[in-house]
Amino acid sequence: MGCCRVPGPVLALLLLLCPPPSPACPAACRCSPGQVDCSERGLREVPWSLSTNTSTLWLGYNFITVLGPRSFPRLPGLRLLSLVHNRLELIHSQALLGLGALQELDLSHNHLTVLTPETFLPLSSLATLNLGSNRLGELEPGVPGALPQLQALLLQDNPWVCSCSILPLWRWLSLNREKVREKSLLLCRAPEQLNKYPIMAFGDESFRQCQDTLLSPEHYISFFIIGPFSFIASIFFCTFMGFLVVFYHSLCREPHCWRRP
Secondary structure, three states: OOOOOOOHHHHHEEEEEEEOOOOOOOOEEEEEEOEEEEOOOOOOEEEEEEOOOOEEEOOOOOOOOEOOOOOOOOOOOOOEEEEOOOOOEEOOOOOOOOOOOOOEEEEOOOOOOOOOHHHHHOOOOOOOEEEEOOOOOOOHHHHHHHOOOOOOOOHHHHHHHOEEEHHHHHHHHHHHHOOOOOOOHHHEEEEHHHHOEEHHOOHHHHHHHHHOOOOOHHHHHHHHHHHHHHHHHHHHHHHHHHHHHHHHHHHHHOOOOOOOO
C-alpha cells in the first residue's frame, strides 16, 4: 500500500497551526494554564522544570529551608509566588533574580530572622510583601525601601525587639502608614516590660534617648581614624617633651651654665 505524501506547503501550514509542546509539569505538582500548584508535596527545593509562561506558583506547606542563588528559573510572567508555611531560614541576595514581574510575594509562616535589601532589588514590580509570622526581631528599612512599587507590607506576629535598634524601622513605618497592613498586630516581644506593646503607639519622645546616643557610620569612621592617630601623636609629643627636659638639664650641669660674662 503506497504512502500518502503531504504536499510541502500543506505540511508547513500544519506545523504553523500546531503549537510547540509546552514544558512538562513538574512531577510533584498540579498544573493548569499559567498556574503551578506544588503545595503539600514534601518539597525541599524549588522545582526547576517550570514553564516560562507560569504566572502563579504555589509552593506552600513544604520543607524548603534555604533559597540559594538563582533558586528559580527565569519566569518573566510570574505575578504571584507563595512560600507560606515552609521552613525558610535564609534567602540569598540573588535568590529572586529573574522574577522582575512579580507583584505578590508571600513569605509568611517561616523561620526568617534576617533579610537584606539586596534580596528584594530584582523585584521592581512587587506590590504586596507578606513577612508575617516569622522570627524577625528587627528589619532594615532598606528592605521595603528597595521596592519602589510596594503598596502593602504585612509584618504581624514577629518577635520585635523594641530597643533603639528598631528606631529606623519605626520611622519608616510612621512615614508609610498607608502601606502597613494589620498595624495593630505589630507588637513588641522584648524587652519584657514592653511585651505586647504596639509599635505604632510609640512617639518621638519614646526614642529621645536613642536619638541622643545613636551615631552615624561617619561618626564611627571618624572615631576609628582619630583615635589611633591621637594616641600615636600623644606618644610623639610626650617623647619630644621628655627630650627637651633632659636636654635642658644636661645644659644646666655644664660649669658655665650660670656663669656671667
